[in-house]
Amino acid sequence: TSPAGHYNTTVFLSDGSEDVLKAQIETAAIVGQKYFIIPALPTNVRQSGTLDDYKRMAVKFNRAAELCKAHGLKLAYHNHNFEFKDQGSGATGYQILLKETDPAMVSFELDLFWAVNAGLDPVQMFKENPGRFKMWHVKDMDKADKSVYTEVGTGVIPFKSIFAEAKLSGMEYLFIEQDVIKIDAYKSISESINYVKHTLLNQ
Template sequence: MIKRRDFLINSGLALGALAIAPSFAFTTKKRPIGIQLWTLRDTLPKDVKGVLAQVGKVGFNEVETFGYSPKNGFFGTSVKDFKSMLCDNGLKATSNHFDFNGYIENGSTESLKSYIETANILGSEYVTVPYILQNLRGKSIDDYKKLALKINQAAEICKASGLKLAYHNHDFEFEKFESTTGYEILLNNTDKNLVDFEMDLYWVVRSGNNPLQLFKDHPGRFKMWHVKDMDKINPSFNAEIGTGSIDFKAIFAEAELSGMKRFFLEHESNYKPNPIESAAISYNYIKNNLI
């Protein structure tokens, strides 16, 4: 199985139910249910057309892509053909995870131009920073401020092409620097009119933090979510939504405070019984209990 960090690089704290009461009710009815295609990373590269058909059959409306290469498109499928396959199955790629490590390391915008072109062909809204390599992560407050500056600069380029830039977190962003964290530095030093955040709820909880508190501290910044549950026994494993230790009902009740416009189911490990059927179980829970 490919690991996310092995893909981009050589790319426990199990919390119980989150128990902060919602400040006001909010419904996500009529919002589409998306899936981060990394969930299907073992099968998608082998059969792009067939796996996208499975995704549409489950009932998903949106996808978030991964694995794009300027030379090979999506696993050997051109961007235009990929879009056609999405359309054939009632899907739209509203966000895309692109590798920003080269840009962060040397400031070259060549790859960013390719990402923007791809996102616009797909009719996407977001170009998303998915993961920062360990050697490029901030080791100090100043490092994270410099990272925030580069993110702002990339976001300006995206805006000029009609796109938004978003930043997706893991757990390393929550490393403490004096009285703050890398994540707080990014939130406070990126332009809220240019940069949105895609909160990976699993990684926030696993890092020992509370999504609801972050919503309160930074209202409206988290326009996208990754909805991914945590296994009750082994927090390094995922679980089908509704069977793990994260209280998604409490989180979805604060969607308006968060600023959430869309979300993507993601499942990275411990599938039951297999990736697409596991995704279908989670989809049905979301549809019947959360929106």
């Protein structure tokens, strides 16, 4: 069983209805997962969310975390790049989610590609919020076009320095992924896995 799963929590995040959320949490517990992950925010928040919208999301994250705890699960949030949009004076929605969620209850699954794509330094994120990034999504960014995914180790993301700070991050699990591939799928994932296993985890 995967230690974590992504669940569509749009209804709960939009109107607060807990019925579907509770059923999803029960399912995650039954199959033996450890982390229940919110994979995205509602469309309106993704497209035009204000800092107040993110504060409301943080409140709901805390509530969902309470429900997860009752079933022996932990809550985490998976980012894209829209959360890092400057909302004025450098403030971002992601900062709100970090600040206004309970560190003991809410963790983060940091998608390294999207964080770097948005101009952030993952290591600096670890220093500012140590221990909160329990999981990583590991995929690389093309050298010529930062919107293009590529096999881990062939792009521009500084994985060696990031992996060197895994303990500071609090990382327990990492997931290698690549949304779009240009070569054979098995060759692609093999290249990425081999680089992570033999280069990054052995440094």
